[in-house]
Amino acid sequence: MTSSASIVLFHTDLRLADNPALHAALHRGQPLICLYVWDPRAAGFAMPGAASRWWLHHSLQSLSDQLKAAGNGLIIRIGKTCEVLSNLLKDFPNSHVFWNESCEPTSRKIETDILSFSETEKIEAHRFHGNTLIDPSTLFTQTQKPYRVFTPFWKRLQGMLPPSRSLSVPRTLPSQPLETLKSTPLDSLKLLPTIDWAEGLRESWSPGEDGAKKTLKKFLRNPVTVYAVDRDRPDLPHTSHLSPHLHFGEISPGKLWHALQHAKQKNHKAQDRKSYDAYLRQIAWREFSRYLLYHFPHTVDDPLYSTYQAFPWSNNAHALRAWEKGLTGFPIVDAGMRELWHTGWMHNRVRMLTASFLTKDLLLPWQKGAAWFWDTLVDADLANNTMGWQWVAGCGADASPFFRIFNPITQGIKFDPDGRYVRKWVPELSDLPAPWIHQPWEAPPLLLVEANITLGKTYPEPIVDHAEARNRALSAYRQFKKSKNSQPSLS
Numbered sequence: 001m002t003s004s005a006s007i008v009l010f011h012t013d014l015r016l017a018d019n020p021a022l023h024a025a026l027h028r029g030q031p032l033i034c035l036y037v038w039d040p041r042a043a044g045f046a047m048p049g050a051a052s053r054w055w056l057h058h059s060l061q062s063l064s065d066q067l068k069a070a071g072n073g074l075i076i077r078i079g080k081t082c083e084v085l086s087n088l089l090k091d092f093p094n095s096h097v098f099w100n101e102s103c104e105p106t107s108r109k110i111e112t113d114i115l116s117f118s119e120t121e122k123i124e125a126h127r128f129h130g131n132t133l134i135d136p137s138t139l140f141t142q143t144q145k146p147y148r149v150f151t152p153f154w155k156r157l158q159g160m161l162p163p164s165r166s167l168s169v170p171r172t173l174p175s176q177p178l179e180t181l182k183s184t185p186l187d188s189l190k191l192l193p194t195i196d197w198a199e200g201l202r203e204s205w206s207p208g209e210d211g212a213k214k215t216l217k218k219f220l221r222n223p224v225t226v227y228a229v230d231r232d233r234p235d236l237p238h239t240s241h242l243s244p245h246l247h248f249g250e251i252s253p254g255k256l257w258h259a260l261q262h263a264k265q266k267n268h269k270a271q272d273r274k275s276y277d278a279y280l281r282q283i284a285w286r287e288f289s290r291y292l293l294y295h296f297p298h299t300v301d302d303p304l305y306s307t308y309q310a311f312p313w314s315n316n317a318h319a320l321r322a323w324e325k326g327l328t329g330f331p332i333v334d335a336g337m338r339e340l341w342h343t344g345w346m347h348n349r350v351r352m353l354t355a356s357f358l359t360k361d362l363l364l365p366w367q368k369g370a371a372w373f374w375d376t377l378v379d380a381d382l383a384n385n386t387m388g389w390q391w392v393a394g395c396g397a398d399a400s401p402f403f404r405i406f407n408p409i410t411q412g413i414k415f416d417p418d419g420r421y422v423r424k425w426v427p428e429l430s431d432l433p434a435p436w437i438h439q440p441w442e443a444p445p446l447l448l449v450e451a452n453i454t455l456g457k458t459y460p461e462p463i464v465d466h467a468e469a470r471n472r473a474l475s476a477y478r479q480f481k482k483s484k485n486s487q488p489s490l491s
């Protein structure tokens, strides 16, 4: 019996293409164990939310099928990673362990444990950067501090690119070292909901590496100028919808980067070439969020600037519930929250609007909104979600200033001019003509009757008056700024 294996730990890199950990394990030339460890004891933000668990189930199924087709298979185990490894080492004491690093605090703690464990057990551990474009520990400002502002970070990042060339999909894999190497059945992870609410997710998505490939192909078929011009329009399907695939690592950021650069080089029109940069910049925002989480892990729960801990947030369970359920009486906010509930995804512009509505109009803490997104998004991603919420709430890196408060009416008119987005997700307003659809309370009574709308019955009255809510938020902010607790300090 062989006493050595190459163990690849899969986590948020559920793919075969451009997977440096897998590639290095194959290069070592030993029997291969592809391992996924589920630790149900992880709690809070370390545990994926409900929509994300649905995705994870299908993504693991897809990875398992791919590995099987290539001659290997996925071994799933439940428990603490080091205990699982320790058990495997009883049969394969001379193994090496390979994985792609994460920026998430809980995963980094597990990775540190594996490093100590491998020293004690005298096995070799190999770490790679398959989830980011660069190693976040290598990039600092001139004063050797982590970047907290996107533009200089982006400038430096560009100097470190391109990422290394994408690694291709291995055609065949060595078989598993033991016939008897048992995998826990995927179903016993209990990732799927017990009451089936996932119909909307099934209609909207194809989790897995193949799904990621098709999604990218479809996106690249569009003229790229469409993205640069219309990426802020929730009524148009012009963003890539790659976020859950990227989150679960079904496509690597490096591969995406090269695909876009390749398309850019093939395109000779100056305007089009500029448009590719608009997309690459978004990928750089993703990179920035990972960088921030790596250097400031406390931001998962607390604002980057600790003074914001003292901000006088409200506590209104009724308002929070109305926001979660898409019943605030502000059509574009409700449309976003219902799109999220149905599909597990929400357009970026509407994420900003709904987050602004929660933190400014309702003055509720950003952590409450982040927790709801965490549970309902299929692309729930600790780095992007944390950065996104703190950006809107005004307490994070490179944040929008607190006094920038999105107006849900003018934003609706600007970015959903015909009301198509609202009509799709808030069907009770579908017969209202465009000028009124973003502010039904201003519509002439006769028009409301003709559209079968009774405000307060068929659709809620606005939960707040936006102008008053804005003043309330600004006044809370001014008072907070005056208080001694608000002196700037980086946590």
Ligand SMILES: Cc1cc2nc3c(=O)[nH]c(=O)nc-3n(C[C@H](O)[C@H](O)[C@H](O)COP(=O)(O)OP(=O)(O)OC[C@H]3O[C@@H](n4cnc5c(N)ncnc54)[C@H](O)[C@@H]3O)c2cc1C
Pocket (backbone or CB within 6 Å): 231, 239, 240, 241, 242, 243, 244, 246, 247, 282, 283, 285, 286, 287, 289, 346, 347, 348, 349, 351, 352, 355, 373, 377, 379, 380, 381, 382, 384, 385, 386, 388, 389, 392
């Ligand atoms: C309050 C709030 C919460 C958010 N929560 C998440 C989250 O949990 N998971 C998540 O993936 N994104 C999150 N975002 C960022 C952004 O909204 C989504 O990445 C984007 O809407 C996904 O759609 P897409 O793939 O079609 O994006 P595209 O426009 O096609 O962009 C391509 C990719 O770039 C990255 N990207 C785009 N915009 C951003 C951004 N503003 N910040 C960081 N990365 C970005 C994503 O990986 C995205 O898939 C959040 C934004 C806000 C304002």
